[in-house]
Amino acid sequence: ELTAVPGAHMSWTAEKYARLVVIRYGFKLVGWPPNIPFVNLSCLPGGVLPLLKLRAAWNASTLRFEPATREDRAKAAYNPASIDP
Numbered sequence: 001e002l003t004a005v006p007g008a009h010m011s012w013t014a015e016k017y018a019r020l021v022v023i024r025y026g027f028k029l030v031g032w033p034p035n036i037p038f039v040n041l042s043c044l045p046g047g048v049l050p051l052l053k054l055r056a057a058w059n060a061s062t063l064r065f066e067p068a069t070r071e072d073r074a075k076a077a078y079n080p081a082s083i084d085p
Contacts, residue, residue, distance in 0.1 A: 002027060002065055012040040018080035022068045031063040032085030 002008075003025045011020045017038075022028050032038060036050045044050050057063035068076070076083040 012038070014038075014081040014084050018076035018083050022076040022083050023073050026068050026073070027065045028068045028072055028083065029063065029085035030066045031057060033057060033063075038084050 005025060008025055009020075011017045033053060036046075036053060037044065041051065041054075054063060072083060
């Protein structure tokens with residue numbers, strides 16, 4: 001919906017997030033809580049509590065997608081881990 005690209009989806013590894021979400025689709029996640037690791041949500045440690053925190057942040061719009069800048073895209077291409085949320 002955000003990208004208007006059929007089949008667009010979230011990627012959870014540093015390389016795929018950088019390559020697909022930031023570079024290809026042109027968006028980045030902003031507001032990811034620093035105490036929650038950026039991993040596939042099915043592999044997230046801590047049970048349901050971190051998921052509830054992420055959902056609350058998303059619902060409050062403190063966790064959101066924003067357009068990636070040219071600088072963000074360059075960073076993602078050069079060092080994928082540097083652009084992780």
